[in-house]
Amino acid sequence: MKKKASRRTFLKKATLGSAALSSAPYVFGAPYHETRLLKRDYRNESFEANDQIQIGLIGAGIQGIHDTSSALQVPGVTLVAVCDLYNGRLDRAKELWGNDLLLTRDYRELLAQKNIDAVIVATPDHWHMKITVDALRAGKAVYCEKPMVQRFDEGKDIIEAQRNTGRICQIGSQGMASLGNEKAKQLYEEGAIGELVMLDMYSDRYSSEGAWQYPIPPDASMETIDFDTFLGKAPTVPYEPKRFFRWRNYRDYGTGVAGDLFVHAFSTLNYVIGSHGPNRAMATGGLRYWDDGRDVPDVNITLYDYPKTDTHAAFNAVFRINFVAGNGGGSGFKLVGTEGVMEIGQNSLTLERSKLNMIPGKYSMIAYTEATQQKIREEYATKMAEARTADLKTGTLTWNAQKDYKGARYDHFTNFFEAIRGTSKVIQDPIFGMRAAGAALLANESYFKARPVTWDATKMQLT
Numbered sequence: 001m002k003k004k005a006s007r008r009t010f011l012k013k014a015t016l017g018s019a020a021l022s023s024a025p026y027v028f029g030a031p032y033h034e035t036r037l038l039k040r041d042y043r044n045e046s047f048e049a050n051d052q053i054q055i056g057l058i059g060a061g062i063q064g065i066h067d068t069s070s071a072l073q074v075p076g077v078t079l080v081a082v083c084d085l086y087n088g089r090l091d092r093a094k095e096l097w098g099n100d101l102l103l104t105r106d107y108r109e110l111l112a113q114k115n116i117d118a119v120i121v122a123t124p125d126h127w128h129m130k131i132t133v134d135a136l137r138a139g140k141a142v143y144c145e146k147p148m149v150q151r152f153d154e155g156k157d158i159i160e161a162q163r164n165t166g167r168i169c170q171i172g173s174q175g176m177a178s179l180g181n182e183k184a185k186q187l188y189e190e191g192a193i194g195e196l197v198m199l200d201m202y203s204d205r206y207s208s209e210g211a212w213q214y215p216i217p218p219d220a221s222m223e224t225i226d227f228d229t230f231l232g233k234a235p236t237v238p239y240e241p242k243r244f245f246r247w248r249n250y251r252d253y254g255t256g257v258a259g260d261l262f263v264h265a266f267s268t269l270n271y272v273i274g275s276h277g278p279n280r281a282m283a284t285g286g287l288r289y290w291d292d293g294r295d296v297p298d299v300n301i302t303l304y305d306y307p308k309t310d311t312h313a314a315f316n317a318v319f320r321i322n323f324v325a326g327n328g329g330g331s332g333f334k335l336v337g338t339e340g341v342m343e344i345g346q347n348s349l350t351l352e353r354s355k356l357n358m359i360p361g362k363y364s365m366i367a368y369t370e371a372t373q374q375k376i377r378e379e380y381a382t383k384m385a386e387a388r389t390a391d392l393k394t395g396t397l398t399w400n401a402q403k404d405y406k407g408a409r410y411d412h413f414t415n416f417f418e419a420i421r422g423t424s425k426v427i428q429d430p431i432f433g434m435r436a437a438g439a440a441l442l443a444n445e446s447y448f449k450a451r452p453v454t455w456d457a458t459k460m461q462l463t
């Protein structure tokens with residue numbers, strides 16, 4: 001991971017504005033309009049059989065399988081146990097990772113295994129806090145999927161459990177560990193876009209899968225699924241496979257588009273600009289299309305205010321999600337500043353540098369006589385020369401990840417395992433995770449209360 005700039009260096013760069021830019025030769029030296037490489041050096045480490053980090057997976061659904069596959073690519077990691085509430089998922093684990101695994105429907109049995117060093121918690125959101133706290137108390141390191149919590153009041157339980165046990169706990173918004181996000185942080189700190197003015201984030205989806213209509217397997221039944229355990233702290237309802245396989249659609253188990261998608265954007269944003277988060281949110285939207293029993297909106301627009309801090313100016317963030325986007329879909333994450341814009345991805349980044357000038361345009365000059373126009377032009381002669389010099393520092397730069405880049409998930413797990421081995425610190429600890437989750441949950445709070453809500457991002461409390 002890139003070393004954090006000291007606050008002094010950072011402030012110097014951020015406040016010097018364009019003066020600092022001319023002294024940052026790598027990024028801002030000519031030529032512009034070019035593509036550069038983002039590169040990560042992979043070490044070819046190997047570990048003895050007795051030096052493996054042994055992991056268990058709790059929640060072997062879509063993300064649990066993606067996570068575990070990435071974790072197992074990191075040298076020195078072995079999977080020894082899998083827990084899930086649906087037999088078909090345990091069968092799938094066997095199919096993918098062999099017959100030697102301990103398979104169970106009860107996560108407490110997995111946590112009781114002395115040979116397990118770390119667990120991945122990839123259950124639905126309403127189980128994150130309880131299983132993470134139990135796992136930390138059982139002495140395990142924990143990789144807990146995002147959003148860290150389903151409810152605001154759960155944050156302190158994880159933060160305290162991590163503090164009291166001293167165990168490693170990484171929260172799973174993997175994007176911020178990516179090459180693209182790391183580059184964005186570096187550029188932002190060098191002043192590449194000047195003062196931050198706006199974040200523009202959107203996700204348009206146009207598929208049943210994108211709208212969380214996951215397939216329900218034909219063998220789903222009360223026998224193959226432990227539905228009562230799935231419900232956990234949620235209200236008791238009769239068996240309904242939709243709730244189990246499409247839990248994101250229900251407030252009892254999920255966190256809507258905010259906890260599912262906004263939280264990633266907050267992790268990236270807070271990381272890149274070194275922020276604790278917003279202090280106000282206003283959400284609107286509605287259930288426009290997916291009338292399938294869900295009780296969360298499929299269109300959501302939320303505006304957030306970020307107050308001025310040492311690392312950024314006061315700015316506004318716009319988050320927009322549309323699950324019935326007839327444009328076919330797409331997504332974006334753009335930081336807009338006084339001197340440019342950065343489109344940030346995990347594998348690529350584009351920086352467009354610009355320079356505002358004060359030269360009057362044709363639009364307003366038309367209302368003056370030719371003689372007056374000439375006088376005005378003479379008055380602006382110095383500014384015109386400055387604008388020409390400034391123009392030389394504008395242009396577009398694109399960075400793309402190396403062809404064999406292993407991706408954000410691999411990076412995030414590498415960071416987790418390095419922290420367990422004591423050679424690094426987790427990039428997304430529970431406090432960071434709670435700030436991202438809390439900011440996301442504000443959107444739900446505002447949407448369902450139909451009013452703006454305010455938040456102390458440092459204390460992680462509604463105000």
Ligand SMILES: NC(=O)c1ccc[n+]([C@@H]2O[C@H](COP(=O)([O-])OP(=O)(O)OC[C@H]3O[C@@H](n4cnc5c(N)ncnc54)[C@H](O)[C@@H]3O)[C@@H](O)[C@H]2O)c1
Nearest residue numbers: 059060061062063064084085086122123124125145146172
């Ligand atoms: N980081 C990312 O990019 C990303 C992407 C997708 C999902 N996620 C997160 O991962 C989590 C899982 O999402 P998913 O799409 O894999 O859901 P999923 O429904 O596919 O899988 C969840 C699994 O958890 C199991 N489960 C539920 N309660 C359990 C319990 N008490 N004990 C053990 N197993 C239990 C279910 O049987 C199911 O197989 C969610 O929190 C989601 O927000 C993160």
